Amino acid sequence: MSTPNKDIEKVEVRVKWDPSPHGAPANDLDIIAATYPIQEPYGGPAYLVHFDRRSPDGTITLNRDSRNGQGFGFDEVMTIELNRLAERYGRVVVGVAIQQREGRKTFGDIANTAMEILEGYTRLVEDDFAGVAGATAAVIGEFVRDGSGLWQFRSAVRGFDGDPDSFAMEMGSRPAEA
Helix, strand or coil: CEEEEECCCEEEEEEECCCCCCCCCCCCEEEEEEEEECCCCCCCCCEEECCCCECCCCCEEEEECCCCCCCCCCCEEEEEEHHHCCCCEEEEEEEEEECCCCCCCCHHHCCCCEEEEEECCEEEEEECCHHHCCCCEEEEEEEEECCCCCEEEEEEEEEECCCHHHHHHHCCCCCCCC
């Protein structure tokens, strides 16, 4: 699904979930942003931002990082300043991966998951991961620069199965044709 949103300048990506039951291993979800050059929008990412907290140029920042889902509101928050991103980049893919330290966990195993991507007060997308309940990671959207240099948003909740490292390398691949 695409939205008519064009000329997007700055967005906030937010994810929340409930902590694991007492005595169970912690639920740890991570927002991952992958930036791709215009010449290779589906190759390997130029760089990733996740628990490293910030892109080399400061345009993508992980503002809040939770390892267990405890707290009020959204547990992970990332800001992406598309208007400041260098012209050589034409695509930014955003995903969420579940850490797999203590055995395999899927979105269906974690209570009350939710995500949203906002531009100011405008909600570009929101989802609860129910459509990818059997996945261990998911792409939640992508931003693509058009020929005139404006950014547009494409909503694309797609599930993946694998650990966060393999997901980070696969998340920018072309989606399968339906």
